[in-house]
Amino acid sequence: INPDEAYRLRITPDSILIEATTEKGIYWARQTLAQIVESSDGNSVPALEITDWPAFRIRGFMHDVGRSYISVDEIKKHIRLLSKFKINVFHWHLTENQGWRLESNVFPQLNDPVHYERHHAQYYTVAQAHEIAEYCRQHNMLLIPEIDMPGHSAAFVRAIGHDMQSPEGMKVLKRLMEEICTEVFPDAPWIHIGTDEVQFTNPSFVPEMVAHVRGLGKKVISWNPGWAYRSGEIDATQLWSYRGKAQPGIPAIDSRFHYINHFDAFGDIVALYNSRIADAEKGSDDIAGGIVAVWNDRLLPNDEQIVLQNNFYPSMLAFAERTWCGGGSEYFDKNGTILPTDENDAVFNGFVDFEKRMLWHKKHTFTDEPFAYVKQTNVKWRITDAFPNDGDLLKSFPPETGIDDTYEYNGIGYGSHN
Template sequence: MKNIRTLLIFFFINLCTISAVWAGGNHLLPLPQKYVPLHTYFSLDKVSLSTPVLQQEWEDLVSEMGGTIAAKASCSIEVKLLTSLPEVPLNQDEAYKLEVTKRHITVEAVTERGVYMAMQTLRQLSEKKNKKTLIQGCEILDWPAFRIRGFMQDVGRSYLSFEELKREIATLSRFKINTFHWHLTENQAWRLESKIFPMLNDSSNMTRMAGKYYTLKEARELADFCKKHQVLLIPEIDMPGHSAAFIRTFRHDMQSPEGMRILKLLMDEICETFDVPYIHIGTDEVKFTNPDFVPEMVAHIRAKGKKVISWNPGWHYKPGEIDMMQLWSYRGKAQEGTPAIDSRFHYLNHFDTFGDIIGLYNSRIYNADMGSDDLAGVIMGIWNDRLVDKEWNMILENNFYPNMLAIAERSWRGGGSEYFDKQGTILPTDEKSEIFLNFEDFERRMLWYKEHQFKGYPFAYVKQTNVKWNITDAFPNDGDLSKVFPPEKELSDSYTYEGNRYEVRPAIGAGIYLRHVWGKIIPTFYKDPQENHTAYAYTYVYSPKAQDVGLWAEFQNYGRSENDLPPLQGKWDYKGSRIWLNDQEILPPVWTATHRVKNSEIALGNENCVARPPIPVHLNKGWNKVLLKLPVGRFKMDEVRLVKWMFTTVFITPDGEKAVEGLIYSPEKTK
């Protein structure tokens, strides 16, 4: 009965928040659980400050927002630490109450973490007007639905600079992301310095980005940096699999007696270095040859005062043998008595720019509305198994910041629809539906931050909720990808072909999956996509003037963990995709990668549309016709491991920064 009451409170507060935020039109992200606008402003000039915690942080925040602190002032900021917040159903340590009136700001929380979360909300409520900082008046009661809300960077494979990691942690903490999972070791390299075994970091023992690693001093600094931003740091030392770098160095398998002796000494050094509660030990994708390895390593690390996290599927633990598990595959299952982190279908290295963010934003974490003792939350993973040699592109092509803002809101707010189920990656065409309106509002707020906070950052997303298509039923092509069907000759609302009727249905979005990279697990435009078929998509784009613009177009988003071959010159992909603008065919760019033998150490080139300059095209004044031909053969091919039957098409400014203003995308030409 208590759980039912909690759920009812949760859903009621969510409903109140949605209507309140729409009415206010602010850009809070994530949305608070409960928000009531007061239609007044607090003018931040001279303020008195009273706080039992985070004194320096408050002083820095007031200064950053343009105010000064005075002993006596007509406006005040007061922080109160309470023993509890009775209205909050869960995760009280990060919960807060915030009241902003004309002359007073009051923050109430149970811990300094809750105070920190309130400070991030205050940042988002502030705006500059006439050189003054104004903070929107409101009453907020807020808490996270899930206690783990994080991201993982696999630096074992692809090193990221120390400054970049700090930038990501600091930036995302402003959106209440509270966990950084640092995957430090892999087959390619052991990226954490060892004083006792310095040969681990020798270039000769690294097969990618040789010589790049983090010093123990940097590791300690990053742990302190995370604490300052109320972020949990989870270092991962992958064992006993993903350990070729270890074997190259010591000539011993981790599961051997000598390997275990070395690894225990390394873990002593690591546990002493990191002032953090958890150490992640991997245990996935490996054949266990020593049944004592995992229990012995867990016991050793626990004896050092650390809790242990492990991947699932991985080693089979009995209840109590592990402190937390992280689910990485659709086969991963939460286990009663052991808190679970959901990372299934949360691998950004597989995601495209526009389609997957819709599914991510709408999904429920482990099909639950909120966390529990057994469900801790979610971590987004980036696994650049393939070389992506430019740090900028590692962030850009994984659509890192837009996706993280989507999961920041979902993991804080909770709720969502069934996990990538029913709607999947497709927006509903009912623009008044709750799912559409929620995503449209999120997109509006996210793009506000792109303009105001992410300038100079790799952030490729542009508005897509106004991009509308007609898509045909798929015609059987019998394996002939060049076969011509009626839409190439004339566009219509429906077609008759070889005695069968083919309908046309609407779709919305700049990126549409006809079949997802994970097959039928993820719903897409076609409920039951079949091999050897050809689809067509078309739209009319109204331009208020004749203008030269840019075009993002792609028909196979290249995952950052596959060693797929680049397209052949003059071809968009291996499926025979084509695109016409005003009946003039648009040819693909010149591909920078030309190799014909698969190799994960040959970096991605300009295969993905966001990683290259936009294709220059001309829009006529008035209506412009866009037609896409979308054939597919077999869903498995030699050149590309994970076939994505999809398309991305959207007009952007020539510099690639924004969507072209004033365009109207319509499946039908209107006057």
């Protein structure tokens, strides 16, 4: 499985040997070796032999910069830090109703401040796009730029004056995709074209755009649900809703339940760590892997708050381990965001082990970075049944004066559980 990323690392008393069939494998071996050195006593490293490879070939993160601009330096930092944990895809969601975040020299009106609803005229220049693409290459990371079409395109309509599905809009969009594919991202093998959350008024739009982008030498990804493809009509789909299903003959990227913009720092991470990717033990021709998405529906004041309030780094470490190792105990359909209460449970102990290693990285790898996680597996919660406040927030109930197994309120019994 995934031999292009496999490696063998051998440490003996007098040498360190790395073996791999590609530069990708060499890069991942170096990341493993760096972690071994960083976690050693500073004087020696253990003799060992590791043969390793990923369970899934797509292990990524997505930033929605269309809604909220994120600085180039911040994006590069995420690429650099996450590549240490073998995350290998950066999905760059560049366009939204709120703004067109990519410079166009052919249609400069797209970047006019009047056509933005958020972060006016904050966009990435062609030179900055080249810089990030090169930075991804240096860190063994595949860049997938996304130009969402024909939905989520209000910024395009404001600037161009035509709906994307109209003949005039399609003409502009095709020329724009030529610029993006040949001048902005000439070396990117994939382009994501969106197609989600939109009413299709032109049945020719999606087939024509897929053919056009393919004709420019790119493979095409589309959201699912979105346009209804058959095998051969698209190169990969990205599942974003529980309604999205993997299809035979079309590689699927799982982002169902992988949105972390819930502002739940201690819930999402448990589900991400314990849940299988696409409900599969390991990848296959049809199951490529997964991508964690940060959707900036809520406007936050700066880059730091986007990282902090979305619990970005802890969630990505959980996802990095699951996508590399495979397996998992469920698919968001059993305990979900809740850890088992039995301390002898294998699922509980697996998360305890992960938490210990994650907190080590919080201290050593993510020093001074916004990392919204503290140890929680030692915390015991006791949850009471719901008491009826009848809309009166000033009412007081028995647990406020003392903790017990059972309570009585207005002649009715209420229980509690661990």
